[in-house]
Amino acid sequence: MFVLSIVLLIAAVVLFLVGRHQEVTGWKVGAALSGVAGLLAATFACVHVVSAYEVGVPVTFGKTGTPLTSGVHFKSPFTDVTSFSTRPVDLDLNGKDVVEVRSSQGGVLYADVTIKWAVVPAKAVELYRLAGSEEAVEQRLVLPDAREIIRNVFAKHTSEEGYASAREQIGSQIADLVKERLAPRGIDVTTVNLRNVRPSDKLQDQIDKKIQQEQATERATEAARTAKAEAERKRIEAEGIAAANKIIERSLSDKVLYNQCLEAYKEAAKANPVYAVPCGTDANGTPVIVDSGKR
Template identity: 90%
Template sequence: MFVLSVLLLIAAVVLFLVGRGKERSASGWKLGAALSAVAGLLAGLFACVHVVSAYEVGVPVAFGKVGSPLTSGVHFKSPFTDVTSFSTRPVDLNLNDDDVVEVRSSQGGVLYADVTIKWAVVPAKAVGLYRLAGSEEAVEERLVLPDSREIIRNVFAKHTSEEGYASAREQIGSEIADLVKERLAPRGIDVTFVNLRNVRPSKKLQEQIDKKIQQEQATERATEASRTATAEAERKRIEAEGVARANKIIERSLSDKVLYNQCLEAYKEAAKAHPVYAVPCGTDSNGTPVIVDGSKSG
């Protein structure tokens, strides 16, 4: 803009000088010179004004010297000053798809972590970030991205594969967030949010996981079968011991007199229901009672 202003002023001077030499059309040349002069002055004025948008901070640089950061609003500056703007709104850094982070667990298994990091420039530290990187895009490429990748890999390396993709994901995400904030805060980068969205094992690791699951399931089935067989054997042992104890009790309680009385009671009941006559239980050599059926004739 400043160069344009200088060119327009030069054009105004030239038109004015040419107009002086031509009396007939002098007014036209002078009008052109005046318009060029006004346009040059306006261009020069705009070259000395810089507007910093809302949610931005500007870093002025004049002849290699970095000035104080410019907050949002209208600022007057030297026409030789360049202003580099940084957004103070949170910016999303998405580490997924082609940028997914490949990590290794403490066991050597390969995992792929999808992570989103929200970060923003701290306005008071914008000058320091300009010196470190030079632009907002460079801040992400040179500071946020490499530091975040390094921290993510280091955290996963302290955990097993199973913890990485399942049991300790929340803990790992919290560790990553704390370490990223701690690393970037002194540089003027405010990390507002870290989201460990997804962790998936590599193909080789997934095959190992499936094989381990199958082995665990087979072991559980074998353990359950062994437990069932042991319980059944114990049940049968207890049942057999109960039968044996009952038989011993019966054996001790069955004397000849008891058997004789039970025999009498049995034949009495039979005589009530049928026309039979029971000779009382004998004690002959066979111990067999004689039964006479009265319903039959000689």
């Protein structure tokens, strides 16, 4: 704009001189218009408007100045102003930008992360020196630092912790470290959301095999426990039968058997004619009751 104003002013002077020598009104009018346009261009070159939710960094001959807040500012025509938006920006690390990490066991995981960050207006000059532009802030500072921290945190945990048991803890650690790393550089990180963690295909196969092995082990353990319980039940049952037989054996003396035979004889004699014969190896043996009504 400043160069244009110089050109217009030079054109105005030339037209004025030509018109003066030739005494042509048109040349003088053109000189006047060029002069006015040059002055307007020079004025605009010395004025810069910073939009709302932006901060400007003035640079004059390679030297940065004080950050410019939103509003109208007068500046040197040799000063360039680089604007930075102060609105929160979402950096989505998913899809083709998903972060590939490795656990402490070497398993490959894929982490989907969203980072919400914004430029701190008071530190816009430091950001300009580090990155140079608003687009470069994300590409040179937020993105590489976030990826590095995410990988380092996951490397301290096992695969199972990474995608299941410790996800909340890992997300909290990542958020704290990202904020701590970027805050001194003039980047305010408000939210770090660990949205999803999924294992690679190879790791998923290993997980499935491990689950199947654990289930098989549980079934074998349960079968062994059932067999042991059944064996214990049978042992206790056998011991009970053996103890009962010993009691019966001790209680079945000759006198008891003789008395039972007599009782049986009495019962049989009530319905049928019976007779008794001695039983045993001698005449004093236990009597045997014989029913004479049956041949």
